[in-house]
Amino acid sequence: MKWLELHILVPSDSHDAVAEICRQAGAQGVSLYADRVITALPITEGLDERVRFFKAQLSHLPEWGLPPVQHLTEQVRDEKEWAEAWKEFFHVLRVGERVVIKPSWEDYTPREADVVIELDPGMAFGTGQHETTQLCLEFLEKLVQPGMVVADIGTGSGILAITAAKLGAISVWAVDNDPVAVLTAKGNVARNGVERLVSVHLADGCEDAPECDLLVANITAEVIENLLPDFARCIRRGGWLVVSGIVQERSGRIRSALQQTPWNHLQHRERGGWCAFAARRG
Numbered sequence: 001m002k003w004l005e006l007h008i009l010v011p012s013d014s015h016d017a018v019a020e021i022c023r024q025a026g027a028q029g030v031s032l033y034a035d036r037v038i039t040a041l042p043i044t045e046g047l048d049e050r051v052r053f054f055k056a057q058l059s060h061l062p063e064w065g066l067p068p069v070q071h072l073t074e075q076v077r078d079e080k081e082w083a084e085a086w087k088e089f090f091h092v093l094r095v096g097e098r099v100v101i102k103p104s105w106e107d108y109t110p111r112e113a114d115v116v117i118e119l120d121p122g123m124a125f126g127t128g129q130h131e132t133t134q135l136c137l138e139f140l141e142k143l144v145q146p147g148m149v150v151a152d153i154g155t156g157s158g159i160l161a162i163t164a165a166k167l168g169a170i171s172v173w174a175v176d177n178d179p180v181a182v183l184t185a186k187g188n189v190a191r192n193g194v195e196r197l198v199s200v201h202l203a204d205g206c207e208d209a210p211e212c213d214l215l216v217a218n219i220t221a222e223v224i225e226n227l228l229p230d231f232a233r234c235i236r237r238g239g240w241l242v243v244s245g246i247v248q249e250r251s252g253r254i255r256s257a258l259q260q261t262p263w264n265h266l267q268h269r270e271r272g273g274w275c276a277f278a279a280r281r282g
């Protein structure tokens with residue numbers, strides 16, 4: 001099959017909306033980077049109509065109070081080219097003090113204390129390049145203790161679940177409501193040899209999740225706000241919640257919610273217009 005590869009240069013405040021537009025236009029996979037969104041539409045019947053819909057939706061960003069697209073490039077790729085093309089944007093990346101994200105196609109010689117995560121993000125979100133993921137990784141590095149039970153809600157590529165396992169968690173419950181993400185995460189869990197520690201499930205929010213010592217969710221402010229009561233039920237007393245994917249303008253509501261019972265010890269990190277919080281369940 002051939003693909004129409006699209007590079008959408010747009011500030012990160014618009015990434016969630018652009019990713020949703022890509023999905024509505026029939027994109028197979030959306031990758032978010034600091035300055036752009038990369039996706040591809042299958043070249044099948046009705047492509048012209050899907051591209052028209054896609055461009056029309058993008059033009060609405062300013063009406064929705066979001067930064068507009070700065071530049072859009074289109075290129076026809078065959079299957080193999082598309083699989084290779086976006087790799088030029090994904091390289092070995094150190095996050096925090098010890099976590100190193102290594103694409104499966106690059107070599108890296110680890111330093112002594114490094115925790116190396118080998119990833120092939122495929123069509124799922126979570127290369128580690130996005131600020132929302134990095135903020136979570138930094139919190140995980142500080143908060144995950146050996147022997148913890150961890151839940152990762154919205155696992156995408158599985159990056160946070162695998163990191164938690166490599167930082168010492170004995171059991172990680174990873175879920176996503178997107179079947180493509182579940183498949184990708186399972187592949188990455190196997191690639192990192194942590195199948196006995198990390199189980200990946202197709203599920204919505206924390207349904208069926210076990211009681212845990214730490215729950216991480218990098219989704220969106222709206223979804224997180226709705227799921228907070230479920231998160232509180234899932235985390236044992238004294239355990240930690242880490243939430244990310246929160247645009248700065250919406251962070252006030254999450255902060256207020258986490259300043260109330262049962263949460264305490266609120267911590268905050270931000271980067272590039274994105275916020276993440278960690279809070280302890282009292």
Ligand SMILES: C[S@@+](CC[C@H](N)C(=O)[O-])C[C@H]1O[C@@H](n2cnc3c(N)ncnc32)[C@H](O)[C@@H]1O
Pocket residue numbers: 124125126127128132133136153154155156157158159160175176177178181203204205218219223245
């Ligand atoms: C921003 S990505 C985060 C991926 C990865 N955890 C990371 O930090 O890079 C959010 C993921 O949450 C998933 N998601 C969104 N709403 C969800 C829900 N209600 N339940 C489970 N997963 C959800 C999406 O499919 C997507 O894979």
